[in-house]
Amino acid sequence: DAKTTQPPSMDCAEGRAANLPCNHSTISGNEYVYWYRQIHSQGPQYIIHGLKNNETNEMASLIITEDRKSSTLILPHATLRDTAVYYCIVSGHAGGTSYGKLTFGQGTILTVHP
Amino acid sequence: GAGVSQSPSNKVTEKGKDVELRCDPISGHTALYWYRQRLGQGLEFLIYFQGNSAPDKSGLPSDRFSAERTGESVSTLTIQRTQQEDSAVYLCASSSSLGQGFNYGYTFGSGTRLTVV
Numbered sequence: 001d002a003k004t005t006q007p008p009s010m011d012c013a014e015g016r017a018a019n020l021p022c023n024h025s026t027i028s029g030n031e032y033v034y035w036y037r038q039i040h041s042q043g044p045q046y047i048i049h050g051l052k053n054n055e056t057n058e059m060a061s062l063i064i065t066e067d068r069k070s071s072t073l074i075l076p077h078a079t080l081r082d083t084a085v086y087y088c089i090v091s092g093h094a095g096g097t098s099y100g101k102l103t104f105g106q107g108t109i110l111t112v113h114p
Numbered sequence: 115g116a117g118v119s120q121s122p123s124n125k126v127t128e129k130g131k132d133v134e135l136r137c138d139p140i141s142g143h144t145a146l147y148w149y150r151q152r153l154g155q156g157l158e159f160l161i162y163f164q165g166n167s168a169p170d171k172s173g174l175p176s177d178r179f180s181a182e183r184t185g186e187s188v189s190t191l192t193i194q195r196t197q198q199e200d201s202a203v204y205l206c207a208s209s210s211s212l213g214q215g216f217n218y219g220y221t222f223g224s225g226t227r228l229t230v231v
Contacts, residue, residue, distance in 0.1 A: 034219065036219070036220075042224065043205050043207070043222030043223055043224055043225055044157065044205075044207075044220070044222050045222070046219025046220055046221065047219075049219065101147070101159055101162050101170060102147075102159075102220065103159060104149075104156050104157035104159075105156060106156050107156065
């Protein structure tokens with residue numbers, strides 16, 4: 001699996017956009033970028049994933065650079081409940097030995113302040 | 115049920131005893147995963163089941179750990195002769211799988227908090 005690099009922590013003011021960066025410079029052509037978050041004492045929660053194109057859902061937007069070597073998760077209007085550890089993960093593709101297995105790194109601790 | 119169910123939610127056991135942890139995935143989800151999360155640490159992959167394929171056991175830390183899955187339903191993770199370092203939250207997740215080559219996002223259970231004393 002390609003490795004990812006994320007800042008260990010970030011702060012954001014409530015109501016502002018939170019932009020969480022992730023570097024995945026060794027990503028291969030068929031690998032997807034996934035984002036999960038883990039709120040204290042809960043299991044991780046799926047947020048969004050993408051391959052090449054930018055994606056948006058009810059939770060967040062995912063911006064992937066054209067060379068796919070980095071991405072940014074955007075929470076457009078952060079709330080206190082968005083305080084969590086955010087994981088950026090690159091997933092193996094079908095047929096590969098790592099298919100389906102997500103490797104969680106240390107993630108970014110996002111703290112949303114009032 | 116609507117989500118991934120794990121039982122028990124908490125388990126305290128004496129060192130050297132065997133424990134069995136259970137996971138009920140979302141109905142229809144072909145893929146099932148076990149992870150371990152020690153206090154203050156990230157998630158460690160343990161094992162992955164995908165349909166009828168041979169499971170990926172590459173994350174199991176020792177031969178004291180084993181897991182079974184019946185078809186595409188319940189899975190049990192067994193830890194034999196538990197040690198204090200086995201204390202952690204054991205998380206189960208399931209996902210559906212599309213032929214296009216990626217899994218939809220995992221849905222995690224709430225985990226089993228195992229404490230070995």
